[in-house]
Amino acid sequence: xxxxxxxxxxxxxxxxxxxxxxxxxxxxxxxxxxxxxxxxxxxxxxxxxxxxxxxxxxxxxxxxxxxxxxxxxxxxxxxxxxxxxxxxxxxxxxxxxxxxxxxxxxxxxxxxxxxxxxxxxxxxxxxxxxxxxxxxxxxxxxxxxxxxxxxxxxxxxxxxxxxxxxxxxxxxxxxxxxxxxxxxxxxxxxxxxxxxxxxxxxxxxxxxxxxxxxxxxxxxxxxxxxxxxxxxxxxxxxxxxxxxxxxxxxxxxxxxxxxxxxxxxxxxxxxxxxxxxxxxxxxxxxxxxxxxxxxxxxxxxxxxxxxxxxxxx
Numbered sequence: 001x002x003x004x005x006x007x008x009x010x011x012x013x014x015x016x017x018x019x020x021x022x023x024x025x026x027x028x029x030x031x032x033x034x035x036x037x038x039x040x041x042x043x044x045x046x047x048x049x050x051x052x053x054x055x056x057x058x059x060x061x062x063x064x065x066x067x068x069x070x071x072x073x074x075x076x077x078x079x080x081x082x083x084x085x086x087x088x089x090x091x092x093x094x095x096x097x098x099x100x101x102x103x104x105x106x107x108x109x110x111x112x113x114x115x116x117x118x119x120x121x122x123x124x125x126x127x128x129x130x131x132x133x134x135x136x137x138x139x140x141x142x143x144x145x146x147x148x149x150x151x152x153x154x155x156x157x158x159x160x161x162x163x164x165x166x167x168x169x170x171x172x173x174x175x176x177x178x179x180x181x182x183x184x185x186x187x188x189x190x191x192x193x194x195x196x197x198x199x200x201x202x203x204x205x206x207x208x209x210x211x212x213x214x215x216x217x218x219x220x221x222x223x224x225x226x227x228x229x230x231x232x233x234x235x236x237x238x239x240x241x242x243x244x245x246x247x248x249x250x251x252x253x254x255x256x257x258x259x260x261x262x263x264x265x266x267x268x269x270x271x272x273x274x275x276x277x278x279x280x281x282x283x284x285x286x287x288x289x290x291x292x293x294x295x296x297x298x299x300x301x302x303x304x305x306x307x308x309x310x311x312x313x
Contacts, residue, residue: 004049004053004171005024005049005052005053005056006024006025007022007023007024007025007049007052008022008023008025009021009022010022010023012084012085012088012089014080014081014084016069016072017067017069017072017077017081019063019064019065019066019067019081020045020063020064021045021061021062021063021064021085021089022045022046022048022061022062022064023059023060023061023062023089024052024055024059024060024061025059026056026057026058026059026060027056027057030057030058030059031057031058031276031280032058032092032280033058033091033092033093033094033095033118033119033276033279033280034058034059034060034061034091034092034094034095035055035058035059035060035061035094035095035097035272035276036061036062036063036082036085036086036091036094036095036096036097036117037051037060037061037062037063037097037098037102038062038063038065038082038096038097038098038099038102038103038105038106039062039063039064039065039098039099039100039102040098040099040100040101040102040103041100041101041191041196041199041200042179042189042191042196043099043100043102043179044064044066044175044178044179044190045062045063045064045178046062046174046175046178047062047099047175047261047262048060048062048097048261049171049172049174049175050171050172050261050262050265051261051265051268051269051272053265053269054265054266054269054270055269055272055273058273058276059091061085061089061091061094063081063082063085065078065081065082065105066190066191066195067195068192068195069195070194070195070197070198071198073195073198073199073202074198074202075105075108075202075205075206078105079105079108079109079112079113082096082105082109083109083113083116086116086117087116093116093117093118093279094117094118094119095117095118095119095120095121095272095275095276095279096109096110096117096119096120096121097120097121097123097272098121098122098123098125099123099124099125099259099260099261100123100124100125100258101125101199101203102123102125103122103123103124103125103126104125104126104203104206104208106120106121106122106125107120107122107125107206107208107211107212107215108206108211110215110217110219111211111212111214111215112214114214114215114216114217117217118217118218118276118279118280118282119217119218119219119275119276119278119279120215120217120218120219120220120275121219121220121222121268121271121272121275122219122220122221122222123221123222123260123261123268124222124223124224124254124258124260126203126206126208127208127221127223127235127238127239127242128208128209128234128235128237128238128241129206129207129208129209129234129238130203130204130206131204131205131207132234132237132238133230133231133234134204134230136201136204139200139204140197140200143200144193144196144197144200147188147189147191147192147193148188148189149183149186149187149188150180150186150187150188151185151186151187152186152187153173153176153177153180153187156176156177156179156180156187157173157176157177160172160176164259164262166263167256167257167259167262167263172262179191208238209241212241212242212245212246212249213245213246215246215249217279217282218248218275218278218279218282219246219248219249219250219275220249220250220251220252220271220274220275221239221242221249221250221251221252222252222254222260222268222271223235223239223251223252223253223254224253224254224256224257224258224260225253225254225255225256226255226256226257226258227257227258239251252271254267
């Protein structure tokens with residue numbers, strides 16, 4: 001069983017968009033670099049609870065990037081949110097880890113802002129680009145199922161249990177509940193259809209073939225073998241292209257479905273740790289941080305422009 005690790009919930013605000021994040025304290029003295037975690041579509045920060053249980057020596061922050069306004073969900077805005085979080089929370093060149101849509105977001109960010117990061121862990125995202133697999137009409141039809149209205153959190157938990165199968169455990173209940181909000185006499189996903197459409201459009205327009213050659217930090221791609229046949233063919237092509245244009249990017253296959261961090265959290269944590277170790281040895285700044293700072297610096301648990309920081313409840 002994955003060890004549980006205490007976390008704190010807090011909020012950041014950039015402009016009009018206030019977003020939630022989860023932080024896991026490191027066992028002192030904290031080891032740099034810190035880790036920034038980005039969830040997939042229809043997911044949330046607590047997706048990373050299991051992985052966090054295996055990374056006790058590093059500061060971990062997972063962002064919840066599920067805005068209500070589609071304008072806030074545009075790729076440039078989300079990239080700005082990630083940069084803002086790194087700066088406001090003093091993460092000091094973290095390793096950026098993303099799963100699924102979050103992997104695509106992480107790839108976009110690291111390609112554009114190598115000066116802010118020290119490593120990349122790309123977990124089963126669109127390694128070769130969604131547009132090379134589906135037409136936009138197929139994306140609209142296949143990737144936008146109707147959102148369920150649940151009578152209770154128990155109904156949503158039962159549905160997730162059926163979907164995840166062998167990966168399910170009661171420890172995932174907080175993750176399922178964190179993705180829901182009250183709607184009348186029931187519960188619905190915090191993700192709305194207009195925001196999902198905005199995210200999918202930008203994901204469709206993103207071109208990994210253009211982005212991978214711009215990665216200048218230690219990086220690994222963790223890819224699931226059990227997938228749709230059409231996606232698998234594109235993934236194989238994408239992995240071949242990465243090996244050709246950026247051979248320094250390691251590629252590792254997992255005998256799991258898409259949700260690798262839930263099926264194999266210990267192994268994912270080990271790969272994150274390997275990239276973090278490579279990043280530390282490659283960066284004089286991180287080496288100095290490890291020597292001079294010791295325990296993690298004080299937090300600002302709720303950071304809002306123009307206001308004092310205070311713990312979030």
